[in-house]
Amino acid sequence: MAGIDLAARFLAGLPPDLPSSLGLAVSGGSDSMAMLYLAQQLKIPLRVITVDHGLRAEAAQEAAFVAQVCAQMGVPHDILKWQGWDGQGNLQAAAREARYGLIATWAQAHGIAAVALGHTMDDQAETFLMRLARGSGVDGLSAMRADFSASGQRWLRPMLALRRSELRDHLSGQNIDWIEDPSNDDTRFDRVRMRQALQVLGDLGIDAATFADTSQRLRMARTALQGAAIDLALRSCTECAGSVSVDLEKLQSAAPETQLRLTAAALAYVSGAAYRPRFEALRATLKDVVAGETRSLCGCLLMLRKGQMVILREFNAVRETRCPVGQLWDGRWQLAGPDAPDAYIAALGELGLQACPDWRDTGLHRTVLLATPAVWQDARLIAAPLAGLPNGWQAKLTKERSSLIQYLESH
Template sequence: MTEQAERLRAEIRARLPKTLPARLGVAVSGGGDSVALLLLMSKIAQSEQVALFAATVDHGLRPEAAVEAQYVSALAGRLGIPHETLVWTGWDGDGNLQDQARQARYRLLSDWARGHAISAVALGHTADDQAETFLMRLGRAAGVTGLSGIRGKRLRDGLTLLRPMLGVTRRDLRTYLTEQGVEWIDDPSNQDIRFDRIKARQVLSDLKDLGITAHSLTRVAENLTQAREALEVFAQESARSMAEVDAGDICLDRAAFQTLPQEIKRRLVVGSIGWIAGRGYPPRQSAVDQAVQAIDTGTATSIGGCLLVPQGNKMWICRELNAVQGKVTRPGQKWDNRWIVTGPLVADAQIRPLGEAGLPQVPDWRNLGKPRQVFLASPAVWVADELVAAPNAGFSNGWHAELAPDWPQFHSSFLSH
């Protein structure tokens, strides 16, 4: 092994978990970054007796993609690594193509990994990707979280995503591949200046005379990652002291909330909304700032599929009825992605929101001391138009509503995973 290869292998291994899972996946597109990752991970896996599996996502958007997947399959075969091509056929021509393709890629990889009992997948993002992401987010006036960039480890849909090459540049990886005599395939979209990432790539090249390089911006992002982690701990401790969970809703102590720095207030709002409505793209900062002001002043508002409902010195954060209207499941199945409602066997029972029609049929909801709006989006059991049960509103009738086992605990959800 050459000195270059040994250095790259050591750099990548240092960014992987101390103990690797017995079965590990690697996503390979055929480009230089991911091909280098496949080769380097194959060496690491062999030395540590880890079963390595490879997958290529074909988004079906370019005719060359199928050929690229075949190339990866052949390369993986020579390395003795099982390989599968995952084909996406879900784009209907609407919406942001890049975003939908990215979401589909992670979804396909998660399904593939789950089917092979793979708990973690390594991805080929590099220091250049980190630097480009930093510049793009800088242009959007991102805060500490955004500027901390791509995370080296992240849990998504039950799958651990590992990015062990964030300290390595594309140039180093291509030098390594050339030394190894291994070819790669360049995606022509990497030259398309219509994409923001390609514009950022060009800007980064122009900044090198100022000492602003992929390595320097990666170090900045890592410094901001440490700052983000400290803020997350502060936000978690603040949530523990002033936020209570009540039947899936959050009750904030407004007086304590008003004493917090603005950044921690924002994090408490974003964390609460994400925990109740599900993790997705966080609300825009302007909406978050409006929500913070609403809590400070004790006024009602809505944000991200949730309601903020004042009650004296309390502020209730709950699901918004409009966000769950029309959601229907059977007992025992997930409702609103987080509730599982179970109870006696009742023919034709459905789980739907309690709503304006159901709340008047619950005689004792006032005894729970919560504003009426908090109950409207709670799960209820219906048979046609007859209300059978509303467990979170004090009308259980033998039924129970529990958060799904994979739903995170509220206070722990403030920390990155």
């Protein structure tokens, strides 16, 4: 009976417009393995992806375990390997970002419209505590989204109303194995310490369900605040070639929270970043720019020009950014055009701008154009669609960043 209830709650966590096929991100842990078995009831084609981070000797064996299970179930399975960590910064954050990027590229290559993730109510509570410790506001403490877009891909979290313990009970009852990741007990990681803190708080009646309820209420507040930012954007913002101009007078007439929210969203929209800037850095930057100073934040330049606060991509932030033709550049640009063997996409830069005789006819400031995407072959410019040298090529922003309003509505 419990298994039937769990299955029904899993289905309730999925959107009504479920696509005709679904990708599943499965690591081999209890949460994602439960998702794999529960998803079988959907009666739609499934395809599973496992990311081998290569950070532990057992990682390859764990990926092979998932592959074996999927083979027995008759579900297609792929393994992606990540070797991108340079030993700097937050390991788990770097691995998470890499995982999203790799999975998004995989899903798009296989025509998978949505990928399901195995996050549970416990993950939501742990994230709440981690962000609370960092001083996050309404956005950071809001509930995880069950349906969202990132890296040009749709993501689903169908198990946010389910507890990890009941998923494990379900697997045990079905004699289904899973993998225990030893890093889950490594107190060097913030999430592990928060998991342990939750056990202590539970004795005080503050459990994962409490945090989930609070997060949902904060998400309601966030939605209202986001609505105010969207209204301000509609009245005050114009966009061109991926940059944003905000009418300074209208910006300053809004509540301080709305000013900061809109500026943060514009920075994330222009930079292609997955996360918005830290609050203190954002507040200090906005204050300086309003006072007439030019500032850099999140790989963007902010400046005043003719009564407008202009936010544009900083060339130095994308100077070394390149990718093969057909892939997403700088987290937001897609270029398409004629066949060009060995061509790649990189920023236009000074050298490229010099090869665009008609760039002034575009009406775009040269500072904007320097950081726009261009098609290169070796060191030779093939095309610069935004700088008046299309040569059969087109540049467009991803759907989720097709406009600042679209970005605000989807984030």
